[in-house]
Amino acid sequence: MQWRKQSEQTVYANRWFDVNLADVELPDGNHLDHFLIRLRPVAVATVVNAANEVLLLWRHRFITDSWGWELPAGVVEDGEDIAYAAARELEEETGWRPGPLRHLMTVEPSNGLSDARHHIFWADDGVYTGPPVDDFESDRREWVSLELVPKLVARGEVPAANMAAALLLLHHLRLGQVAVPHPS
Known part of the structure; x- marks a missing residue:
């Protein structure tokens, strides 16, 4: 089962990391908002x-x-x-x-x-x-x-x-x- 990222946007950024919000499509077609940290x-x-x-x-x-x-x-x-x-x-x-x-x-x-x-x-x-x-x-x-x-x-x-x-x-x-x- 693979989750697919449809989009991603930065909600906070500094010198050390970015906090992003992704729209993720689940295998059953439902979507969820998923926060992630880019380092x-x-x-x-x-x-x-x-x-x-x-x-x-x-x-x-x-x-x-x-x-x-x-x-x-x-x-x-x-x-x-x-x-x-x-x-x-x-x-x-x-x-x-x-x-x-x-x-x-x-x-x-x-x-x-x-x-x-x-x-x-x-x-x-x-x-x-x-x-x-x-x-x-x-x-x-x-x-x-x-x-x-x-x-x-x-x-x-x-x-x-x-x-x-x-x-x-x-x-x-x-x-x-x-x-x-x-x-x-």
């Missing part, structure tokens, strides 16, 4: 060191009034390369410049409401360049063992779904999974 791409990055520790931010999100672990992230500026934006955000928020970035995943965190795409990268080395420029972004920055990631996610300490997915994938890629023998 610029978001670039996300981290470093996993030789000890299999991942560089994370501990921060508060006032919208949900929650604390949790996150990866450094930010909006891609107009004309900016996404991987460059990810490296820039990582350095601005942590003081660490990543080595060569690898694309980990691209996710759509709320595709029933928004066209947001988060592009997540990681590097297996980095260089500390000094205190973060955007020190206000987090309460602290820490190297956290990838072994702890599943427990952190299960306890709700990684509340953002995109961050949880990325960290669980990094956990899998770096530590692998223990094979469960099948009974013969």
Whole structure:
């Protein structure tokens, strides 16, 4: 079943996002008004060191009034390369410049409401360049063992779904999974 957008108009816009109203035709021919948010791409990055520790931010999100672990992230500026934006955000928020970035995943965190795409990268080395420029972004920055990631996610300490997915994938890629023998 496919919904078809008949028209769309902007009802509010600013530098960060547009709120639009769409006339949507449902498969049965009925129409509904559907609000949606149009966002610029978001670039996300981290470093996993030789000890299999991942560089994370501990921060508060006032919208949900929650604390949790996150990866450094930010909006891609107009004309900016996404991987460059990810490296820039990582350095601005942590003081660490990543080595060569690898694309980990691209996710759509709320595709029933928004066209947001988060592009997540990681590097297996980095260089500390000094205190973060955007020190206000987090309460602290820490190297956290990838072994702890599943427990952190299960306890709700990684509340953002995109961050949880990325960290669980990094956990899998770096530590692998223990094979469960099948009974013969």
